[in-house]
Amino acid sequence: MQIKITTWNINSIRLRMPLVAQFLNVHQPDILCLQETKCRDSEFPGSEIRKLGYEYLAINGQKGYHGVAILSRLPLDDVDRIAFCEKGDARHIAASFSVDGRSIRLHNFYVPAGGDEADPVKNPKFAHKISFLDEMHRLAVNEAITENDTIMVGDFNIAPFEHDVWSHKALLKVVSHTEVETQKLKLILSEGRWIDTLRQFTPLEDKLYTWWSYRAPDWAKADKGRRLDHIWTSRSLAPHLSGIEILRDARGWERPSDHVPVTLNLNF
């Protein structure tokens, strides 16, 4: 059987619920992981989502900022929310689902953006991002996670490789592509023996973006994108990976998010 898992930074679930409904109806993922839902759990449009066939919801929201959620057609168990950096931010949610008789653990992250200046002394937001990555490292190299069927998705807010940004040279000092961030993310990737599935299916020398700034007058023409959204899997899932899709078209929808849906297909 085939399973589709999508991650999408929605930048307000309440504002963009019509786009979510359109996406679910057309693309029919089994699981949709959202970031930047920007609302309390009590304000989350759960009944509308259930009517679309996504009966199982795991949400971790807060007022106005951040917020993550997992929408699923498959039953979800063992929901967990890790409070990274003890800030009270809603930036993580995990749940397990079953497919082909095996239990798969799914972690959904919203890594801090990190502010403007890539200096943890001058910029507390960048210090927070670094601390978050250090805590994420401890979690993601733990054998209890890496030696089991696990998927980590989300808006990691880091474009780790040269062709994950429109210009490597122009962005080396821009938060999301600085050396300290890309090295930390690559270390998690290698020490945890994760598979970076978007790059598994796209050569490193090909440009790959999932986000385009709102500020470009013509985002498609300028095409100054970055790959900030990720889907990583444990080694154990390697034989089951069948493809990825980045829905670039979604950036051109009416009142779009600045991120587009990113999907992994698995076969069991």
Added chain:
DNA sequence: ATGGCTGATTATATCAGA
């Protein structure tokens, strides 16, 4: 031309995003 825009907030300016 990496902020030129966008979204949330008990708002009519400020913060955050990246």
